[in-house]
Amino acid sequence: MTMTVAIVGRPNVGKSTLFNRLVGKRLALVDDRPGVTRDRREGDARLGHLSFRIIDTAGLEEAKAESLEGRMRAQTEAAIADADVLLFMIDAKAGLTPSDRAFGELARRSGKHTILVANKAEAKGSESGTLDAYSLGLGEPVELSAEHGDGMGDLLRALALCVPDEGDEEDDPEAGRRIRVAVLGRPNAGKSTLINALLGEDRLLTGPEAGITRDSIAVDVERHGVELRVFDTAGMRKRARIDDKLEKLSVADGLRAARFAEVVIVLMDATHPFEEQDLRIADLVEREGRAVVLAISKSDLVKDQQGFVTRMREEADDRLSQVKGAPVVLVSGLTGEGLDRLVRAVQQAHDVWNRRVATNPLNRWLIETTDQHPPPAVSGRRIKLRYITQPKARPPSFVLFCSRADALPESYVRYLVNNLRSSFDLPGVPIRLTLREKDNPYAEKE
Ligand SMILES: Nc1nc2c(ncn2[C@@H]2O[C@H](COP(=O)(O)OP(=O)(O)OP(=O)(O)O)[C@@H](O)[C@H]2O)c(=O)[nH]1
Numbered sequence: 001m002t003m004t005v006a007i008v009g010r011p012n013v014g015k016s017t018l019f020n021r022l023v024g025k026r027l028a029l030v031d032d033r034p035g036v037t038r039d040r041r042e043g044d045a046r047l048g049h050l051s052f053r054i055i056d057t058a059g060l061e062e063a064k065a066e067s068l069e070g071r072m073r074a075q076t077e078a079a080i081a082d083a084d085v086l087l088f089m090i091d092a093k094a095g096l097t098p099s100d101r102a103f104g105e106l107a108r109r110s111g112k113h114t115i116l117v118a119n120k121a122e123a124k125g126s127e128s129g130t131l132d133a134y135s136l137g138l139g140e141p142v143e144l145s146a147e148h149g150d151g152m153g154d155l156l157r158a159l160a161l162c163v164p165d166e167g168d169e170e171d172d173p174e175a176g177r178r179i180r181v182a183v184l185g186r187p188n189a190g191k192s193t194l195i196n197a198l199l200g201e202d203r204l205l206t207g208p209e210a211g212i213t214r215d216s217i218a219v220d221v222e223r224h225g226v227e228l229r230v231f232d233t234a235g236m237r238k239r240a241r242i243d244d245k246l247e248k249l250s251v252a253d254g255l256r257a258a259r260f261a262e263v264v265i266v267l268m269d270a271t272h273p274f275e276e277q278d279l280r281i282a283d284l285v286e287r288e289g290r291a292v293v294l295a296i297s298k299s300d301l302v303k304d305q306q307g308f309v310t311r312m313r314e315e316a317d318d319r320l321s322q323v324k325g326a327p328v329v330l331v332s333g334l335t336g337e338g339l340d341r342l343v344r345a346v347q348q349a350h351d352v353w354n355r356r357v358a359t360n361p362l363n364r365w366l367i368e369t370t371d372q373h374p375p376p377a378v379s380g381r382r383i384k385l386r387y388i389t390q391p392k393a394r395p396p397s398f399v400l401f402c403s404r405a406d407a408l409p410e411s412y413v414r415y416l417v418n419n420l421r422s423s424f425d426l427p428g429v430p431i432r433l434t435l436r437e438k439d440n441p442y443a444e445k446e
C-alpha cells in the first residue's frame with residue numbers, strides 16, 4: 001500500500017509550493033495571498049526513491065467568514081484523517097503565530113506521524129523561527145526551502161523513517177543509522193584513493209543515493225563496528241571539468257555534498273596543506289553546520305610525522321578558529337595508514353555534533369562565565385545575559401536571552417562561543433549562538 005502524506009499548516013506558509021515540487025506538475029495554485037488553496041488537492045509524489053500519495057490542504061483562513069473558516073478546518077481535519085504521515089509546515093521567516101500553534105495542536109491530537117517542516121529556511125532571519133518551532137513539541141524541524149528545493153534530502157530522510165514495513169525494497173533502514181560522510185577537497189587531494197582504501201575488500205556500491213544528484217555515489221563502509229555511508233562526488237567533479245568552470249562548480253557541488261552529510265572530511269594534500277581553497281572548503285562546511293574532520297593525505301610522503309601533525313594542529317586552530325579543535329588526522333590512501341584513526345575521528349565528531357547540554361549546567365556556566373568577564377555596558381547600563389538553553393543539536397545551537405542583543409559586541413559573542421566549546425567539550429563542530437531580546441519563554445515550562 002502506498003503511504004499517504006498530508007501537508008498541513010496555516011495559510012501562506014508554502015504548502016502548495018512544496019506540493020508542486022513533490023508532484024512535479026503545477027497542479028496547485030500558488031499565490032501569496034493567504035488562503036488561496038481553498039480545495040484539497042491530491043497527487044502522486046516522488047521524492048528520491050519514495051513514491052507516495054500527497055494531499056495539499058487549505059490553510060485556515062484568518063478572515064472572519066465563519067463558514068469559510070469552518071470549511072477549511074474541516075478539510076484539514078479530513079486530510080489528517082486520511083493521511084499516514086503529516087507534514088506540518090510553518091513559515092520560519094515569519095516565525096510562529098497562534099494559528100501555527102492551533103494547527104500544531106490538531107496534528108498532535110491526531111496521533112499521526114508528524115514531521116515538522118520549517119519552510120522558507122533560506123530567508124534571512126529564518127533561524128530564530130526555526131528555533132521557535134521546537135517549542136511546538138513536535139520534534140526537530142526539517143529546514144526546507146520549498147521554493148528553492150533546499151533541504152529535500154532531509155525531508156526524504158524524515159519521510160523514509162515513516163514508511164511502513166512493506167514499503168519499497170529500496171527503503172533503507174540503514175540510512176538513519178549510518179553516519180553520513182562526505183569527502184571534500186581540492187582536485188588531486190587524494191579523495192578517490194582514500195575512499196577506495198576505506199572500502200578495501202568489501203566494495204559495496206549502493207548506487208545513486210536518493211534525493212541527491214544522480215552523479216553522486218554513496219558507498220557503505222564498516223570498520224571496527226563503525227558504519228559509514230560515504231558520498232563520493234567524483235561524477236560531479238568530472239562534469240565540472242567538462243564545463244570548464246571548475247572553481248565555481250566544485251564549490252556548488254561541495255555544498256550539495258556537505259548538505260547531505262553529517263560529518264565532512266576535508267582532505268588536504270600533505271605536500272601543500274592549508275591552501276586558500278582548502279580554507280574555503282572548510283569554511284563552507286562550517287557555514288553548512290556540519291562537523292569537520294581535517295584529514296591530511298599522502299602521509300607516506302611525510303618524514304617527521306609527529307612534528308608535522310603538531311604543526312598542522314596549530315595551523316588548524318589558528319586558521320580555522322570557527323571549528324577550533326577539529327581533529328587532524330594524517331592518512332594515506334596508498335598505504336592504508338591512519339584509516340582507523342580517521343574513522344574513529346569521524347565517529348567522535350558525529351557524537352559531538354549530536355551533543356545536547358542540559359539547561360541547568362548551561363545556566364550555571366552562564367553565571368560563572370559572565371562573572372569572570374562581564375558583558376560591557378551600553379549607555380551606562382550593563383547588558384544583562386539572563387538565560388541560555390540549547391534547543392537543538394546537529395550542530396549544537398544555543399539561544400541566549402539578554403537585554404540589548406543588538407549592542408552585545410561580536411568579540412563578546414566569540415568569547416562566549418569559545419567558552420562554550422571548551423567548557424562543554426565541543427571541539428571541531430560549528431556552534432550556533434542566537435541572541436534574543438525577550439523574557440525567558442521557557443521559564444514556566446521548566
Ligand atoms: N522565501 C520563500 N518563500 C516561499 C517558499 N515557499 C513558498 N514561498 C512563498 O510563500 C507564498 C505562499 O506559498 P503557497 O505555497 O501558496 O502557500 P500555502 O501554504 O499553500 O498557502 P494557502 O494556499 O494560502 O494555504 C508564495 O508567495 C510562495 O512563493 C520558500 O521556501 N521560501
Ligand SMILES: Nc1nc2c(ncn2[C@@H]2O[C@H](COP(=O)(O)OP(=O)(O)OP(=O)(O)O)[C@@H](O)[C@H]2O)c(=O)[nH]1
Nearest residue numbers: 186187188189190191192193297298299332333334
Ligand atoms: N603518495 C601518495 N599519493 C597519493 C595518495 N593518495 C592519492 N595519491 C595520488 O594523488 C593523485 C590524486 O589522487 P586521487 O585519489 O585521484 O585524488 P582526488 O582528490 O580524487 O582527485 P580529483 O578526482 O582530481 O578531485 C593520484 O596520482 C594518486 O595516486 C597517498 O596516500 N600517497
